[in-house]
Structure formats: structure tokens, C-alpha cells
Amino acid sequence: MYLQLAWRNIWRNPRRTIVIMTAVVIGVWAMIFLGALMRGVSAQMVKNGIATLTGHIQIHQRGFRNDPVIENSMHEPEMVEALLAEYLPSDARWSPRVRVDAIANNARHSGGLTLVGIDPEREAGVSFIGQAVVKGEYLDAGDEYGIIVGQALVDKFETKLGRKLVFMSQDTERDIASRAFRIRGVFRAEMEATEKQYAFITKGAAQKMLKLGAGISEISILLADYEDAESVADNLKEVIPPDSYEVETWRELLPLVTAVLKMYDWFIYIWYLVIFIAMGFGIVNTILMAVFERIREFGLFRALGMKPLWIVKEVLTESFFLLTLGMIIGSGLGLLSIHALADTGIDLSALSEGLEFVGMSRVIYPVIIIRDIVVANLVVLVLGIAVSAYPAIKAARFTPVEAMART
Amino acid sequence: MRSRVVMRLVSREGKVRYMRKRVALILSFIVACFFFFCGTLHAIDVEDLVRDAVNYYRGDASFSTVDMTIHRPGWERTLTIKAWTKGQKDSLFTIVAPPKDNGNGTLKRGKEMWMFNPKVNRVIKLPPSMMSQSWMGSDFSNNDLAKSDSIIEDYTHKITGTEIHDGKKVYVITSMPKPDAPVVWGMQKLKVREDLIFLSQEFYDEDLLLVKAMTGTEIQMLGGKLFPKIWKMQKTDKEEEYTVLDYGEIVFEESLPDDLFTISSLKNPRR
Numbered sequence: 001m002y003l004q005l006a007w008r009n010i011w012r013n014p015r016r017t018i019v020i021m022t023a024v025v026i027g028v029w030a031m032i033f034l035g036a037l038m039r040g041v042s043a044q045m046v047k048n049g050i051a052t053l054t055g056h057i058q059i060h061q062r063g064f065r066n067d068p069v070i071e072n073s074m075h076e077p078e079m080v081e082a083l084l085a086e087y088l089p090s091d092a093r094w095s096p097r098v099r100v101d102a103i104a105n106n107a108r109h110s111g112g113l114t115l116v117g118i119d120p121e122r123e124a125g126v127s128f129i130g131q132a133v134v135k136g137e138y139l140d141a142g143d144e145y146g147i148i149v150g151q152a153l154v155d156k157f158e159t160k161l162g163r164k165l166v167f168m169s170q171d172t173e174r175d176i177a178s179r180a181f182r183i184r185g186v187f188r189a190e191m192e193a194t195e196k197q198y199a200f201i202t203k204g205a206a207q208k209m210l211k212l213g214a215g216i217s218e219i220s221i222l223l224a225d226y227e228d229a230e231s232v233a234d235n236l237k238e239v240i241p242p243d244s245y246e247v248e249t250w251r252e253l254l255p256l257v258t259a260v261l262k263m264y265d266w267f268i269y270i271w272y273l274v275i276f277i278a279m280g281f282g283i284v285n286t287i288l289m290a291v292f293e294r295i296r297e298f299g300l301f302r303a304l305g306m307k308p309l310w311i312v313k314e315v316l317t318e319s320f321f322l323l324t325l326g327m328i329i330g331s332g333l334g335l336l337s338i339h340a341l342a343d344t345g346i347d348l349s350a351l352s353e354g355l356e357f358v359g360m361s362r363v364i365y366p367v368i369i370i371r372d373i374v375v376a377n378l379v380v381l382v383l384g385i386a387v388s389a390y391p392a393i394k395a396a397r398f399t400p401v402e403a404m405a406r407t
Numbered sequence: 408m409r410s411r412v413v414m415r416l417v418s419r420e421g422k423v424r425y426m427r428k429r430v431a432l433i434l435s436f437i438v439a440c441f442f443f444f445c446g447t448l449h450a451i452d453v454e455d456l457v458r459d460a461v462n463y464y465r466g467d468a469s470f471s472t473v474d475m476t477i478h479r480p481g482w483e484r485t486l487t488i489k490a491w492t493k494g495q496k497d498s499l500f501t502i503v504a505p506p507k508d509n510g511n512g513t514l515k516r517g518k519e520m521w522m523f524n525p526k527v528n529r530v531i532k533l534p535p536s537m538m539s540q541s542w543m544g545s546d547f548s549n550n551d552l553a554k555s556d557s558i559i560e561d562y563t564h565k566i567t568g569t570e571i572h573d574g575k576k577v578y579v580i581t582s583m584p585k586p587d588a589p590v591v592w593g594m595q596k597l598k599v600r601e602d603l604i605f606l607s608q609e610f611y612d613e614d615l616l617l618v619k620a621m622t623g624t625e626i627q628m629l630g631g632k633l634f635p636k637i638w639k640m641q642k643t644d645k646e647e648e649y650t651v652l653d654y655g656e657i658v659f660e661e662s663l664p665d666d667l668f669t670i671s672s673l674k675n676p677r678r
């Protein structure tokens with residue numbers, strides 16, 4: 001009987017119902033859609049961070065992370081590599097690297113960047129560089145003088161494919177190491193900063209240049225699923241001697257990203273609350289109006305013997321219908337608009353310089369997380385009904401005499 | 408009697424004729440030798456020519472006082488530098504004027520460089536990141552100093568022409584970097600006079616466009632040998648930016664003690 005009564009009551013004044021329902025629809029849509037965009041931004045940040053030479057797990061010589069100089073590199077990587085081959089899940093891929101800060105020079109320009117010595121074949125499966133070469137070609141394992149640089153660096157140095165760049169750095173004997181490389185390939189990356197930051201040579205060339213022998217700076221591991229990083233890292237920590245090596249997951253390697261992720265979690269909930277507060281006043285107001293309009297009716301109910309609690313239930317059911325209808329339509333619209341943007345994303349190239357500062361991509365793709373949608377709807381429903389309790393209780397408090405007295 | 412006199416005269420005439428012939432023969436032989444010699448220079452001795460020219464201007468060891476003028480569109484300043492060099496590898500520079508910069512020094516041994524600043528009383532070894540920066544704000548980079556023997560080691564030379572300057576022959580040498588040499592230039596052009604004096608050194612990028620050039624002028628006797636007194640380093644596209652080195656005094660020595668090129672003498676420069 002409540003259901004029927006409530007349903008009919010909300011359609012007694014269709015215009016008012018539609019107005020308040022629109023408010024709910026827009027609120028829910030905004031929660032879901034903007035929440036998905038935020039999740040999209042953070043997912044891209046994680047993806048960029050992991051693809052830009054982080055991987056899911058990294059192994060370093062102890063001390064390298066605090067002071068990433070060439071002296072702190074891993075001198076005997078064979079031992080670690082043997083352990084990895086034994087203990088990593090079979091679908092994990094890993095790649096050794098030499099990483100050093102260097103100065104690039106040509107006749108007219110010079111600038112600092114990170115020189116990364118890679119095993120071309122292994123690296124292709126681990127980081128972005130395998131798919132990122134747009135001009136020229138990828139490195140061959142035996143290429144002693146080849147280098148791959150980013151498009152932005154090529155523009156900055158006014159150079160091109162086949163031209164020479166001279167790199168200077170400090171070798172293991174603390175002398176100045178310099179070596180000339182020819183540009184074999186040009187890569188493009190999601191972010192311009194990456195294009196300017198990294199230049200890739202073969203591991204062998206880097207080891208020769210820096211007199212590093214067989215030494216490497218790090219091993220980067222990519223797992224099938226990034227959620228497994230912690231458990232795999234824990235397994236590795238047990239077998240790899242902890243006094244000489246550090247095993248870290250991307251959460252530890254990218255502290256900024258991890259912090260931003262945590263912040264975004266709270267951000268989204270605060271965002272939900274803010275939207276709800278705006279919406280909640282509308283709901284209270286509408287229900288209150290509907291209640292005051294029907295004072296005589298409620299008086300009559302009471303006179304006929306309806307308990308106050310039943311009246312509360314009846315009013316709450318009305319608000320439940322309003323909210324549920326709004327939520328269904330709002331969620332539907334939200335999902336539809338996310339779906340519409342799933343392929344194209346939102347292109348923010350115009351703002352890219354500012355965005356890159358915080359590690360965001362040029363294009364944002366919304367990401368749906370079921371939990372967010374559930375939380376959004378629950379917030380609206382629970383808090384919506386909670387705020388409707390005020391008019392409902394007000395309605396239940398009218399005594400028949402009082403009600404009849406009002407005309 | 409008479410006939411004797413005539414005889415004598417005839418014989419004297421004959422002797423003169425004979426002498427003339429001999430002089431002509433010797434002269435032509437010298438000329439032939441010269442051309443032959445030049446021919447071999449073209450074919451074989453370019454590398455030696457460059458090396459000898461570098462050795463000539465550096466000497467076995469030298470001490471010099473140089474005024475370095477840095478010219479920029481808005482300002483100009485002159486530093487007086489005392490410089491000691493030994494062989495191709497070791498150098499020590501100390502600034503003596505203006506007083507503000509007095510005591511600032513640079514030591515180069517092999518490919519490494521150290522700088523000393525008396526105001527903070529610190530010696531720093533130049534890290535790779537500073538090697539491509541300019542030396543004391545001039546148009547010379549630290550690399551130009553640190554890798555001064557690069558022209559010998561990292562390039563292959565070829566004589567591509569000759570010119571005549573002040574009545575002396577000048578070789579135009581085109582130097583191309585060896586394929587994997589760690590040098591930024593795409594080409595260098597040297598002009599070396601036949602008496603081993605460098606007249607100019609031009610630096611080209613990989614598109615073979617001129618980037619900067621150093622020229623030596625006012626060749627005169629300095630420290631017992633002919634030497635260009637004025638050296639000017641100029642960037643091509645910037646008329647108003649150049650650095651001039653003006654050698655006031657230069658003394659070529661047979662040798663200088665090794666302990667001159669040490670960090671302690673960088674900190675306590677000789678007066």
C-alpha cells in the first residue's frame with residue numbers, strides 16, 4: 001500500500017517531480033562521469049609511470065636508489081639473473097639496463113639527459129621503447145654506436161637521423177667518458193618530457209663507454225598483472241640477498257604517483273559529498289513542500305488511525321522512488337557518456353605543457369570502476385533518504401486537530 | 408807577352424761562363440727539389456704537417472701572458488692570464504687581472520680539468536656536465552681546452568688547396584672526423600703556413616655549415632720564433648660576439664717541471 005500511495009503521490013505534481021529528478025540525474029551523472037575521468041587520469045599516470053622505464057618491480061644494487069651514480073651499479077648481475085629465471089612467474093618479462101646521466105653535445109647545442117643502455121630484444125617486451133620508434137629503426141644488439149632519441153630532443157638539437165651526438169659522462173674510474181653515437185631511430189612518447197629525458201643505446205656500448213665490465217644499473221620486471229607486484233616482490237625479497245640488493249615495486253619506485261593515487265581516492269569521495277550537499281538541499285526542499293501541501297491529508301490519515309511511523313515510511317518511500325528513478329537515469333547517462341568517450345578520450349593537447357608537469361597524458365580516457373559507481377549510488381540513496389527523514393518526521397508530527405485547523 | 412794576356416783573358420771569360428752555368432744548374436736543382444718536396448708533402452705528410460704545426464705553436468713547454476678580451480653586444484671585458492703549457496697535454500692558467508678575478512685558475516692534465524676559485528678557496532674537478540660550457544665566459548669552451556689535441560687524434564687530414572699569404576705558401580687542410588671519434592664537429596678547416604704557423608681553424612657542423620672560427624693575425628717574433636700575436640675566436644652568425652687573445656709575452660722553454668701542473672700550484676699560483 002505504501003508503494004502505491006507513494007508512487008501516485010509523486011506523480012500528483014509531475015512538474016515538481018521532474019525538476020527534482022533532473023537534479024538527481026545531473027548529480028549522479030556528474031559523480032559517475034567525473035569520477036571516471038579522474039580514475040582515467042590516475043590510470044594513465046600509473047601506466048605512463050610504469051611504461052617509462054619503471055616496470056612493476058625493479059632490482060638495484062643497495063644504495064643506487066639513494067645515490068644513482070655509476071659506482072653503485074650491480075657488478076655481478078649474473079647471480080640475480082639466474083635467481084630471476086628460477087623464481088619469477090613464467091609470464092613475467094624482465095630486462096637489464098645501464099642508466100647514467102650524461103651530457104649530449106653536437107656542434108650547436110648541448111644538454112643533459114639520461115642515457116639508458118638496453119638489451120634491445122628484452123627491453124622491447126618491458127618498456128614503451130619497443131613500440132615507440134617512429135623514424136629509422138630500433139637498435140640491434142650488436143650496435144656499438146647507434147642511439148635512439150626522442151623527437152623533442154631531435155628538434156631541440158636541430159639534428160636528424162644519421163647525425164652524430166657526442167655524450168659525456170663519468171665512468172667507473174671517475175674519468176670523463178665520451179663517445180659518439182649516430183642517431184639510428186627517433187621515438188615518440190606519450191609525454192614530451194620523456195622524449196627529452198631519455199636516449200637509448202645498447203647495453204654493450206654503455207658498458208664499454210663507462211668501463212663497467214658486465215655491470216648494470218637495474219633490472220626491470222614486468223608482470224602479467226600489476227596487482228601481483230607486491231606478492232612477487234615479496235617472493236623475490238626472500239631469495240635475493242637483501243644486504244646487497246634492493247627489490248622494489250612500482251608503488252615504492254613512483255612515490256609521487258602512489259601519493260596522487262591515494263589522494264584521488266579521497267578526492268572522488270569528497271567530490272561525491274559536495275555534489276550531494278547541493279542535491280540534498282533540493283531534495284529536502286521538494287519533499288518539505290510536498291508535505292506542507294498535504295497537511296490536511298496527513299491529519300486525515302492520523303484521524304483514520306494511521307500510526308505516525310507509517311506516515312514517515314510513506315514519505316520516505318516517495319523520496320526513495322524519486323532518488324531511485326534519478327539514480328537509474330543518471331547512472332545510465334553516465335555510462336553512456338563514458339562509453340561515447342571510450343575510444344576518442346578527451347584531448348587536452350592544448351594544455352599539455354601544464355599537464356605534463358604532473359605526469360598526465362595528452363588524452364584522457366575515462367575508466368569505469370564498479371566500486372565508484374556503487375559508492376556514488378549508495379551515497380545518493382542513503383544520504384537522500386536520511387535527509388528526507390526531516391520532512392517525513394515533520395509530516396508524522398501533525399495532529400489531526402492541528403491539521404484540520406489549517407485550510 | 409801579348410798573346411799570353413789574351414789567353415788569360417779568354418780563360419777568365421770561360422771561367423765566368425762556366426760559373427754562371429753552375430749557378431743556374433744549382434738553382435734549378437733547388438727549385439726541382441722544392442717542387443719534389445712539396446709533392447711529397449701533398450701525398451704523405453699532411454698528418455705530420457698538422458702535428459708539427461700543433462707542436463710548433465705549443466712548443467715543448469711555454470710560459471705566456473695573454474690578454475683575453477671577451478666582446479659581447481652590450482659590454483666588453485679584458486682578463487689578463489698567465490699560462491704555462493707543457494707538451495700537448497698539460498696546461499695551467501691563472502688570471503692576474505682584473506683584481507676581482509685575480510687568482511682564478513684552471514689546471515688541465517690529460518683530458519681532466521680542475522678549476523680554482525680563491526674566493527671560496529675550493530678546487531673543483533670539472534664534471535662532464537661543465538665541459539661544454541664556456542671557459543670564463545669566453546667563446547672557448549672547456550672542451551676546446553681539454554681536448555686541444557683532438558685535432559691530431561680524431562681527424563683525418565687532406566690538403567685541399569694552397570694560398571699565398573705575405574709571400575708565403577699556406578696550406579688549406581680539410582680535416583674530417585674519424586667515423587666514431589667523440590667530436591661534435593662535422594669538419595674542420597685549417598690554414599697552416601709553410602713555416603708551420605696556424606693561420607686559422609674553422610669549425611663546421613655536420614651540415615658543413617661554419618659554426619665558429621679562430622684566426623691568428625699579426626705574425627711577429629715572439630719568444631724567439633714567429634708567432635701570431637692576436638687570436639680571435641668568433642661565432643659565425645653573431646658579429647658582435649667574439650673573444651680575442653692577445654699574446655703580450657711568450658717564452659718557449661725546453662721543459663717545465665712536472666710539479667708545476669699540480670693542484671697545489673693551481674691554488675698557489677706563481678707570480
